[in-house]
């Protein structure tokens with residue numbers, strides 16, 4: 001480009017109505033001499049929504065935030081605002097989830113998760129505690145919850161107890177998703193394991209008897225996740241697929 005001419009990017013918007021269900025777009029570029037350049041960047045394909053506004057067309061594996069942006073489905077209802085407008089965590093998007101399936105231990109408190117007492121198939125010596133701020137014993141537990149830093153979380157305290165003490169936190173009963181076999185569920189959570197006495201954290205799937213909803217025996221429970229020993233003084237993220245649970 002010769003001196004004195006301004007050089008800048010231009011934004012172009014073209015409107016069209018595709019006549020086919022499957023289509024491509026091609027951009028042909030020609031330059032008329034050897035000192036011309038054409039650059040391309042930030043190509044966006046939008047679609048006309050029912051309210052007459054152009055919105056971003058997201059892929060089948062993406063969630064539309066409704067503001068011309070898309071996020072992956074695994075960022076929906078994970079307590080983080082990935083859409084600028086917060087649509088991924090809104091009541092419209094997450095409000096239909098069953099209590100206990102979207103739980104930050106802030107509102108409502110335990111979301112139907114509860115402490116278990118020792119029973120036929122379970123040994124339970126201690127209790128989970130609902131808490132905010134740092135744990136009572138200095139330098140062992142979280143300093144704050146993972147959601148906002150000001151909210152609640154639950155913890156169990158293992159130091160000072162007898163060897164191999166156990167405490168169990170149990171979810172409410174969930175219905176299997178009404179989807180095709182092979183489309184797995186996933187459970188995601190944050191955990192904090194710090195301190196010399198912490199030994200083990202295990203997440204299990206407990207199939208229930210169809211007739212009386214009694215939990216199955218220990219041998220038929222499925223270990224989805226397990227972690228041993230000190231994992232450092234920080235919250236960790238876990239995402240675990242739950243396979244082969246669908247309505248019959």
Ligand SMILES: [Ca+2]
Pocket residue numbers: 075076077078079080081082083088089
């Ligand atoms: Ca999110």
Ligand SMILES: [Ca+2]
Pocket residue numbers: 104105106145146147148151152153
């Ligand atoms: Ca929380």
